[in-house]
Each structure stands twice: as C-alpha cells, then as structure tokens.
Amino acid sequence: MDETTLKENKINQQASTTEHEEFHTQYTTLNLGPTHPATHGIFQNILTMDGEIIIDSEQTCGYIHRAFEKIAERRPFYQITTLTDRLNYCSSPINNMGWHMTVEKLIGVEIPKRAQYMRVIIMELARISDHIVCNTVIGVDTGALTGFTYLFQWREKIYDIFEHICGARLTTNIGRIGGLERDFSPEVYKRINAFLAEFPKAFTEFCTLLERNRIFFDRTAKTGPISAERALNYGFTGPNLRAAGVDYDVRVADPYSSYEDFEFQIPIGVSGDTYDRFMVRQEEMWQSLKIIRQALDNMPQGKHFADVPEFYLPPKEDVYHNMEALIWHFKIVMGESDVPKGEVYHAVEGANGELGFYLVSDGGRTPYKLHFRRPCFIFYQAYPEMIRGGMLSDAIVTLSSLNVIAGELDA
Amino acid sequence: MGAITNEFMLERLQGQFGNKVKSSEEPFGMLSVTIDPSSILDILRWLNTDRILKFQFLTDICGSHYPDLKGQELCVVYHVQSMENNIRLRLKAYVPIEKPELPSVTSLYASANWMERETYDFYGTIFTGHPNLKRILNADEMDYFPLRKEFPLEDATRSDKEDKYFGR
Structure with missing residues (x-):
C-alpha cells in the first residue's frame, strides 16, 4: 500500500x-x-x-462514509431526519431536533412552548445517555469495568423513555418538523420521574468510584492535554473545548428551543486533559438533570405541535374522514410541500460539540445543498498532536475521552 | 460596548477590503458576504486579528455547486464566529470549475486542514498551500467529485418520480 x-x-x-x-x-x-x-x-x-x-x-477516516450529504439532496425534508439519527448515534434525539429546528427556521415556524420544553427534556436525556457512554468507557479503558456495567442500566432506562415517546430506542427519528408526533403519555412522565428520583443515587456511586480514585486519577490526569488556544485553533467545541477552559456552549450563546428559560451552569476545566474532560461531562450530567426537573416543573399547557398543516402530518383518523387532511397527508408523504428559497445555518449543542446544519434551499422538494458541521470530524484532527510523546495506553484513553463517534466522523 | 450589528460589520469589512467584497445579504439574520476568492486568506487573517470584530473561530468550511452560474460554478462557504462578541459571519467565494483554485487557510486555522480536504474530496476545489490535499472520506482511487450536480444519486432509468406525475 x-x-x-x-x-x-x-x-x-x-x-x-x-x-x-x-x-x-x-x-x-x-x-x-x-x-x-x-x-x-x-x-x-x-x-x-x-x-x-x-x-x-x-x-x-471514511470507513463508514455513507454519503449522507448526497443522499439528502434527493430526499424530502422530513426523510432527512433518519439520516441525522446515524450521525452521533449515541444521542440521536439531539441530531433529530437540530434538523427539525433548521427546517422550522427556514419555513418560519415558531413552535409552541410546550413542544419546546418537551424537546428540551428529550435532548437533555440524550445528553445524559451520551455522556454515560463516554465516561463509563473511559473507566473501562483504565480498567474499571464495574461502572460501565452499572451505569449502562440507566442508559437502558433512558432508551425505555424514548421508546415510550416515539417507539424507537437508538436511532430514534423522534419529533417532527413543527413539533412532536404525540404528547407525552402518563407512562412517560412516570418513567422520567422514576429516572430523576433513582438515577442520582446510582450516579453518585459512580462518581465516588472514579472521581477521587487514585489509580483513575493517575491514569487520566495530564493524559492527552490540549491548551485552550490550540483547542480553539483546532475547532474544538462542546465538552472537549470546555475542559480546556473556554466556556462556550451553544445553549447559552445562541439559545434555541427555550434554553434561555432554564437555570443551569456550564462546567469548565483547566488543563484540557482526559481527567478534565471526564469531570466536565460528569458535571454536565448533573446540570442536565437540573434542566429536566425545571422543564417538568414548569411545563406549559398547550399543544405539542405548531399549526403547519403542510409539514405536520394530520391525525390518522382525520385522514380517513376529512378531504383536506387527506390532501395534506398525501402532500407531506410524497414530499410535495412548498419550501421557501433560502440559506440557513442552525447550530445545536450536541453531546460532543456544536452540531451545525448548513442548508441551502432553492424552493424544490429537496435541499439544494445540505452540510453537517460534525464536531467530531473537526476536533479529531488534533488527536495526533494530543497523543504525541505519550504511551500507547494513554492514546486509547485519550481517544475515548474525546468521544469521537465513527458515524459522525464519517457522515 | 453594544452589540455589533451586521451593518457595522459590513461597513468595516468594506472599508478594509473595498472591491474585494462583492455583494452581501442577510438570510435569516446572518450576514453573508461574497468575496473575491483570492483574498480569502487575507480577509480571514484580518477578521481574526481585528481588535473589534475578533472572528477567531473557524466554524465550518463546505462547498456547493451551481452549474448555471457560468464562470463561478463552485462555491466555497466559510462560517466564522466571534465567541467574544457572539456573532457569526458567512463568507462565500465563487471559483470557476475549470480552474477551481483558492488559497488554503490552514496556516491560520489547524481545523481547516480536514475541512478543506473534505471540500476537495467532494467538489474538487484546489486549496493552494494546503499541506496534504488528498481525499479524506472517499476512496483514494476515485476519479470524480461526487457532490457535483452532474452525478445523480438514483438510478437514472427510474421513472416513477418524474415531474409530470406531480403536475410540475
């Protein structure tokens, strides 16, 4: 070769x-x-x-490149959601919501507060599940398998919640353009409340297991460090950038989906090493729990979808008995809804950085151009610099602490 | 200091670069400026070091293909942002498809390395001065640039999606 x-x-x-x-x-x-x-x-x-x-x-890289940007140029807008599922598949709902919001921005739809709060709950649950994967795997790579097997039960419970919201677990295709497909059922509330009540106990045990553990500390502190300046130059975003000491978070800098209504803190690190990245994610999970609690407590009344019949599917019973609903149903499913011309960039705070959607519409049934700004793809470039001069075993830990997801890297 | 408005940014950019700034628009509130492709590195460097604007973060680079715009078929889109001022800016550089060359910004941003490789991989734009301009996501032996519009995705013989069936 x-x-x-x-x-x-x-x-x-x-x-x-x-x-x-x-x-x-x-x-x-x-x-x-x-x-x-x-x-x-x-x-x-x-x-x-x-x-x-x-x-x-x-x-x-490119081993699992699936040409999403090309496929997207042949798909109606609502069918692209399933492509975004497969970017960062550890937190698909965030990608789904990011895409819905991009299209909503293009067609100029403001969705009801209730739907925005429901989206926040879903996105924060997804962030917790993503961080559980990343942080427990750092534990595995340093030789602590217990935390992984223990916390993964809770990831399962988050997936159970997703299953009750939308029917799917991993590649969720959750929500619709213009809102959510259905309101939360009582079962969903029951499960979220159970999660909020019980997860902190298990998570505290995980924290005690690793955060002040001498062996874990020695393996992760000063491993794969990056300075704030280099991190910015390398285009870092998300927890990896915050671990280096830069308090940039899209949820605060450019709030979407009512994030401005919630009280939460942005944890930052100092040295940008593996330990700091681990600790930033740990704290972010606590903050996510805080956001979910606030969203549940202040859940506004109202509808869970906006009034956009040309994008939001009518209820099935109407489709059978109502002419207009049938027409909308047909138009949406065939991808015949009119979309204005325009050029949008919308970013959401994905679990591992700023996930951006650059969408150019020429008024046709499909996007003229769609580009995903994938956080992994951009910060993974810094990996050689971060592991140079270190040990092989440290390189493994550094890779897991960056939370590079193959699906997002290769798109 | 008050928030920086799009008008202020555009004025400042035009004051510095004059006719290198060709046109501008504001789709969905983000200032989007079309610039002379050869001056992209100078403009980004100036934006980076300017004491007011402080566009020190390169968010994204991607390409786009407009076969109908003769002489400027390929477009390279740069998104930059100033974390300190919390503003974003989009720069667009159009290059002809026969000679799709523009300067690389890797000397300024380490992150531009793979973004430019990706753009080259899919659109064939040559970034002069790039240290390692080769394909990144596609197979090395590929001899075309797949995101250009002349490559249809679906089977060309498929007829069930023709416009006439939809009254277009």
Whole structure:
C-alpha cells in the first residue's frame, strides 16, 4: 500500500537525521484499528512507535462514509431526519431536533412552548445517555469495568423513555418538523420521574468510584492535554473545548428551543486533559438533570405541535374522514410541500460539540445543498498532536475521552 | 460596548477590503458576504486579528455547486464566529470549475486542514498551500467529485418520480 511505503520512507528519514542511528533505534509501525476493540468504532491510526512511546501517528477516516450529504439532496425534508439519527448515534434525539429546528427556521415556524420544553427534556436525556457512554468507557479503558456495567442500566432506562415517546430506542427519528408526533403519555412522565428520583443515587456511586480514585486519577490526569488556544485553533467545541477552559456552549450563546428559560451552569476545566474532560461531562450530567426537573416543573399547557398543516402530518383518523387532511397527508408523504428559497445555518449543542446544519434551499422538494458541521470530524484532527510523546495506553484513553463517534466522523 | 450589528460589520469589512467584497445579504439574520476568492486568506487573517470584530473561530468550511452560474460554478462557504462578541459571519467565494483554485487557510486555522480536504474530496476545489490535499472520506482511487450536480444519486432509468406525475 502506498501509505505504508510513505510511512516507511518517513521513518527512514527520521532515523537517518537523528542521532538514533548510532544506537540503531528502530521505530515500529503499529496499526491501531480500524477494527480494534479498544477504539470503540471504526478508526484507523497508523502509529510510529519508539518502544511504547508514540512518535507520530497518521489517521485514516471514511470507513463508514455513507454519503449522507448526497443522499439528502434527493430526499424530502422530513426523510432527512433518519439520516441525522446515524450521525452521533449515541444521542440521536439531539441530531433529530437540530434538523427539525433548521427546517422550522427556514419555513418560519415558531413552535409552541410546550413542544419546546418537551424537546428540551428529550435532548437533555440524550445528553445524559451520551455522556454515560463516554465516561463509563473511559473507566473501562483504565480498567474499571464495574461502572460501565452499572451505569449502562440507566442508559437502558433512558432508551425505555424514548421508546415510550416515539417507539424507537437508538436511532430514534423522534419529533417532527413543527413539533412532536404525540404528547407525552402518563407512562412517560412516570418513567422520567422514576429516572430523576433513582438515577442520582446510582450516579453518585459512580462518581465516588472514579472521581477521587487514585489509580483513575493517575491514569487520566495530564493524559492527552490540549491548551485552550490550540483547542480553539483546532475547532474544538462542546465538552472537549470546555475542559480546556473556554466556556462556550451553544445553549447559552445562541439559545434555541427555550434554553434561555432554564437555570443551569456550564462546567469548565483547566488543563484540557482526559481527567478534565471526564469531570466536565460528569458535571454536565448533573446540570442536565437540573434542566429536566425545571422543564417538568414548569411545563406549559398547550399543544405539542405548531399549526403547519403542510409539514405536520394530520391525525390518522382525520385522514380517513376529512378531504383536506387527506390532501395534506398525501402532500407531506410524497414530499410535495412548498419550501421557501433560502440559506440557513442552525447550530445545536450536541453531546460532543456544536452540531451545525448548513442548508441551502432553492424552493424544490429537496435541499439544494445540505452540510453537517460534525464536531467530531473537526476536533479529531488534533488527536495526533494530543497523543504525541505519550504511551500507547494513554492514546486509547485519550481517544475515548474525546468521544469521537465513527458515524459522525464519517457522515 | 453594544452589540455589533451586521451593518457595522459590513461597513468595516468594506472599508478594509473595498472591491474585494462583492455583494452581501442577510438570510435569516446572518450576514453573508461574497468575496473575491483570492483574498480569502487575507480577509480571514484580518477578521481574526481585528481588535473589534475578533472572528477567531473557524466554524465550518463546505462547498456547493451551481452549474448555471457560468464562470463561478463552485462555491466555497466559510462560517466564522466571534465567541467574544457572539456573532457569526458567512463568507462565500465563487471559483470557476475549470480552474477551481483558492488559497488554503490552514496556516491560520489547524481545523481547516480536514475541512478543506473534505471540500476537495467532494467538489474538487484546489486549496493552494494546503499541506496534504488528498481525499479524506472517499476512496483514494476515485476519479470524480461526487457532490457535483452532474452525478445523480438514483438510478437514472427510474421513472416513477418524474415531474409530470406531480403536475410540475
């Protein structure tokens, strides 16, 4: 393979230009991935190693590229939601909502407060489930499997809630353009309340297990650090940027879906290392719980969808007995609703950074151009710089703490 | 200091770059400026160091293809933002498809590296000065740029979605 030859040349060059030659230092080329269990996804890193120290690395991505941007150019707007599910599949609802809001911005629809609050609850539950995956996996990579198996039950409970809201668990396709498909049932409220009551206990146990654990601290502190300046230059957003000390959060900077109504704090770190990233996510879970409680307590009355018959499907019983409803139903399903011309950029705070949608509409049934600003794709570039000079085992922990999701990386 | 308005930004940008700023619009409240492609690096550098605007964060780069705009078929869209002032700005640079070249901004933003590679991968825009301009998501041996409009996605023989069935 060309790349391997390139790599070898590079190594030879390095070897001949340093004094290592006289000691006959030989670098080893190691393929980390693409399907290594420790990388939690399809990532390939070709590492140049001096013993166990990483000298250099080169990333390959695109293994699960599915051409979403091209597919989106042939799909009506409502069918693109299922594509967004498969970006960051650990927190699909946030992607779904981000897409709905982008289209709502384009067609100029303000959705009722109740639907906005319901969306906030769903998005914050998704954020918790995403952070559970990331943080427990950091534990696994440092040798603590218990927290992972323990907290994953709670991720299941979040998925049960999603199942009661929309019928799906992982790739949720939750919500609709113009609101949500149905109001929360009493069962949903019961489950959310049970979650809010019981999860903090389990989560506190997880916190005590790792946060002040000497072994965990030694493995994660000063591992894979990045300065605030470099992080900004590399386009970091989300918890990874906040761990480096920059308090940027889209929910506060550019509030959407009524986030301005809620009281919550943005945790930040200091050194941008693995421990800080872990701690920022831990605190964000507490803040998410706080937001969900506020949303439940102050849930406004009203409808769960806006009055946009050309985008929001009519109730099924109307479709059978009402001419107008049948016409709307047909138009929506066939993707025949008129969309204004325009150019929109809308960003939401995804679980691992700013998820942006750049949408150009030429008034046709499909987007003329759709680009996803995927946070992973942008900050994963910094990975070689973050692991250079460290140990291989630290590189693994750094990768999990960045929360790079293959589906989002490759789109 | 009061919030920075789009008019102020545009005035300041035009004052600095004059005719390099070709046109502007404000779709959905975001200032969107079309600029001369060769000056993108200078403009982004100035935006980065300007003491008032402080556009120090490159949010996104992507491409777009407009086959009907003769002589400026490919468009590269830059989104920048100023976290301090909490404003966003969109810059668009149109380049001809025969010679789709514009300067790379990797010297300014490390994040631009993969964003430009992605844009090159899908649209074939050449970013001069890029350290490693090769395909990133598609297969290396691919010999076309898939997001250009001449590549239809679905089977061309399919007839059930023709416009005439929908009264268009």
